[in-house]
Amino acid sequence: MDNKMDLDKRQNEGIENIPMQQRRDFLKMGLAITGIFAGGSLLSVASTFNRAHASDFAKKYPYKPHYSMVMRQDRCIDCERCMEACVKTNHVPNVHGAYRTTILEKDTPDAIGGKREFIPVLCNQCNLPQCVRVCPTKATYKDKTTGIVMMKISNCIGCLTCQEGCPYNARYFNEEKKAVDKCNFCFDTRLVHGEKLTACAFACPAEVRIFGDLSNQEDQVFKLVHQIEKQVWVLRPEAGTRPNVFYTKG
Amino acid sequence: MAQQFTLNELVSGVVNRLKSAGMGYYLMVFISGLLVLAATGAGLHAMITGHENFYNVTREMPWGILIAAYVFFVVTSTGLCLVSSIGHVFGIQDFMPIAKRSVFLSIATILSGFFVIAFEIKLPWRMAIYNVISPNLTSNIWWMGTLYGIYLMFMFMEYVFLNMNKHNPAVVCGFSGSVAGILAHSNLGAVFGLLMGREFWHGPYMPIYFIASAMMTGCAVIIMFHILGYKVNKEKMGPDMERSLEVTTKVGILLICVILFFTTWKMISGIAGEPGGKYEPVMALISGKYAFSFWVFEILAAMVAPLILFMLSRGKNMKLMLLASISMIIGIFVMRFNLVMVGQSVPVYLELGVNEYKHLMDYVPSLYEMIITAGGFGMTALLFLLGEKIFDGHKVEADHH
Numbered sequence: 001m002d003n004k005m006d007l008d009k010r011q012n013e014g015i016e017n018i019p020m021q022q023r024r025d026f027l028k029m030g031l032a033i034t035g036i037f038a039g040g041s042l043l044s045v046a047s048t049f050n051r052a053h054a055s056d057f058a059k060k061y062p063y064k065p066h067y068s069m070v071m072r073q074d075r076c077i078d079c080e081r082c083m084e085a086c087v088k089t090n091h092v093p094n095v096h097g098a099y100r101t102t103i104l105e106k107d108t109p110d111a112i113g114g115k116r117e118f119i120p121v122l123c124n125q126c127n128l129p130q131c132v133r134v135c136p137t138k139a140t141y142k143d144k145t146t147g148i149v150m151m152k153i154s155n156c157i158g159c160l161t162c163q164e165g166c167p168y169n170a171r172y173f174n175e176e177k178k179a180v181d182k183c184n185f186c187f188d189t190r191l192v193h194g195e196k197l198t199a200c201a202f203a204c205p206a207e208v209r210i211f212g213d214l215s216n217q218e219d220q221v222f223k224l225v226h227q228i229e230k231q232v233w234v235l236r237p238e239a240g241t242r243p244n245v246f247y248t249k250g
Numbered sequence: 251m252a253q254q255f256t257l258n259e260l261v262s263g264v265v266n267r268l269k270s271a272g273m274g275y276y277l278m279v280f281i282s283g284l285l286v287l288a289a290t291g292a293g294l295h296a297m298i299t300g301h302e303n304f305y306n307v308t309r310e311m312p313w314g315i316l317i318a319a320y321v322f323f324v325v326t327s328t329g330l331c332l333v334s335s336i337g338h339v340f341g342i343q344d345f346m347p348i349a350k351r352s353v354f355l356s357i358a359t360i361l362s363g364f365f366v367i368a369f370e371i372k373l374p375w376r377m378a379i380y381n382v383i384s385p386n387l388t389s390n391i392w393w394m395g396t397l398y399g400i401y402l403m404f405m406f407m408e409y410v411f412l413n414m415n416k417h418n419p420a421v422v423c424g425f426s427g428s429v430a431g432i433l434a435h436s437n438l439g440a441v442f443g444l445l446m447g448r449e450f451w452h453g454p455y456m457p458i459y460f461i462a463s464a465m466m467t468g469c470a471v472i473i474m475f476h477i478l479g480y481k482v483n484k485e486k487m488g489p490d491m492e493r494s495l496e497v498t499t500k501v502g503i504l505l506i507c508v509i510l511f512f513t514t515w516k517m518i519s520g521i522a523g524e525p526g527g528k529y530e531p532v533m534a535l536i537s538g539k540y541a542f543s544f545w546v547f548e549i550l551a552a553m554v555a556p557l558i559l560f561m562l563s564r565g566k567n568m569k570l571m572l573l574a575s576i577s578m579i580i581g582i583f584v585m586r587f588n589l590v591m592v593g594q595s596v597p598v599y600l601e602l603g604v605n606e607y608k609h610l611m612d613y614v615p616s617l618y619e620m621i622i623t624a625g626g627f628g629m630t631a632l633l634f635l636l637g638e639k640i641f642d643g644h645k646v647e648a649d650h651h
Contacts, residue, residue, distance in 0.1 A: 097309035104604040136392035137380035155380045158372020160312035167447030172309045239447040
């Protein structure tokens with residue numbers, strides 16, 4: 001009671017009496033809060049974006065070119081041309097469970113309008129790849145130039161720990177190669193030969209898969225990832241692997 | 251001083267002991283030898299013609315019963331090493347008599363583990379090369395494999411020194427082996443526990459649980475093989491050995507309680523707040539497709555029944571103790587199977603809600619996988635039986651005097 005009366009009696013001390021430092025702190029807090037709300041959708045899904053300052057750019061995208069892919073998910077019609085092109089280009093064996101990329105289906109029966117979505121998936125070429133950490137013999141590694149997670153076939157012992165570690169089910173054991181196989185953005189089959197696109201991106205008739213260099217601000221991939229009009233997300237952000245495959249719509 | 255024998259005397263002693271064995275012994279040696287041969291045949295066949303034709307593992311569940319069996323054998327080996335080290339490394343007199351047989355069995359069980367994993371890994375010969383020339387120091391598998399190699403070496407040396415009655419080097423090797431064993435085994439826990447995308451396993455729980463669970467398994471195996479060892483040799487246990495098994499039973503009771511406590515909180519943490527990726531597998535254990543094996547094998551056979559039997563036995567009734575330890579070992583094997591399978595059964599895209607991965611996945615071992623697993627048990631049995639005769643019941647009188 002006494003406290004309440006005390007408060008009632010007190011006079012407004014006016015903002016002119018607040019020290020400059022306190023004002024600054026308050027402003028900063030306000031900006032931080034609004035920032036969190038404005039960028040919340042982005043922050044909550046894309047782990048690569050946290051602490052997005054221009055000065056951090058090189059740290060965020062440390063590879064040159066920093067290969068990345070953006071999926072314009074709602075454009076996918078499940079024609080599977082990407083999968084066919086991948087199998088053909090990368091000699092993926094025709095056995096159950098052998099694929100480098102696939103398309104997942106999601107039904108939402110209660111949705112208004114379209115009720116089915118297709119979600120193309122492939123190796124996310126993570127910046128903190130679990131597969132690379134767990135491999136006992138460095139058979140899988142992060143390429144220092146491109147950031148692509150690659151395989152050194154001769155080192156693979158077939159323990160399959162990388163398959164356990166991958167949060168994206170992006171790996172399988174290739175009995176023909178006698179090693180674990182995975183998407184490498186067609187590095188050895190197309191990119192080194194001067195092609196600009198992966199086989200899947202090239203084959204896609206709906207331009208779902210946009211492939212490019214995230215370290216180049218003029219690249220379409222960069223522009224899609226860095227816009228705020230449309231939501232951009234990654235799969236399984238909680239796994240903390242900082243994936244380089246992004247998803248958006250439109 | 252230990253008695254000195256010539257080589258001829260040693261050989262004739264072994265031959266005489268083998269000749270004196272009964273038909274039951276020969277039959278068991280034959281069966282376990284046959285299991286090892288069958289497993290070797292099946293494993294080599296799968297390795298040469300392609301594992302995918304003979305194993306039921308999939309892209310989504312790449313680790314099958316052979317990994318579970320490997321975990322079981324190395325858990326057992328580490329447990330044997332740790333529990334037996336209480337006596338001959340840390341000097342607790344009551345545990346001394348179990349030292350030799352336990353160290354021998356820790357070597358036998360880890361060799362069984364290596365035998366099984368050699369057929370699970372697709373290209374084991376590459377492991378021998380690239381583990382050495384291309385090591386990845388962030389990989390728990392690398393540390394586990396390397397440390398288990400060092401562990402095996404120390405355990406082997408320790409057994410040699412124990413047989414030579416060289417106590418001091420045996421203690422040094424025993425201590426080093428225990429340290430290597432703890433590090434190796436906790437790294438095996440970390441192989442599972444440090445996988446970020448696998449919620450059922452993820453966290454510091456696994457390395458800690460693995461060590462406690464190893465000691466629990468060690469107690470069961472020590473009790474079982476010591477009682478069986480005396481049956482094989484048709485000898486009567488002396489009071490020192492009886493006392494040793496009594497205290498091992500007490501440690502076993504304590505460790506069962508520890509693991510029951512761990513399991514209880516693991517389950518509660520999987521239910522409270524329904525954490526994604528963890529709730530589904532925990533519920534599968536409690537009331538879903540793994541409920542039978544969880545309640546009947548993991549809880550009843552591995553822990554509750556042996557706990558009651560051990561307490562009723564008061565560490566003296568060998569029949570109850572043997573029954574309890576056999577029940578425990580069967581239950582613990584299923585426990586390892588559940589640990590490996592349930593963790594993998596959660597599809598990585600479960601939370602995404604896609605049609606392909608709406609439910610937990612299934613795995614049933616193939617015939618080849620079961621034969622190789624049986625071969626692992628066969629190898630432990632074979633080495634145990636041969637060890638009893640070759641090393642004359644692992645007698646430890648020299649340690650006492």
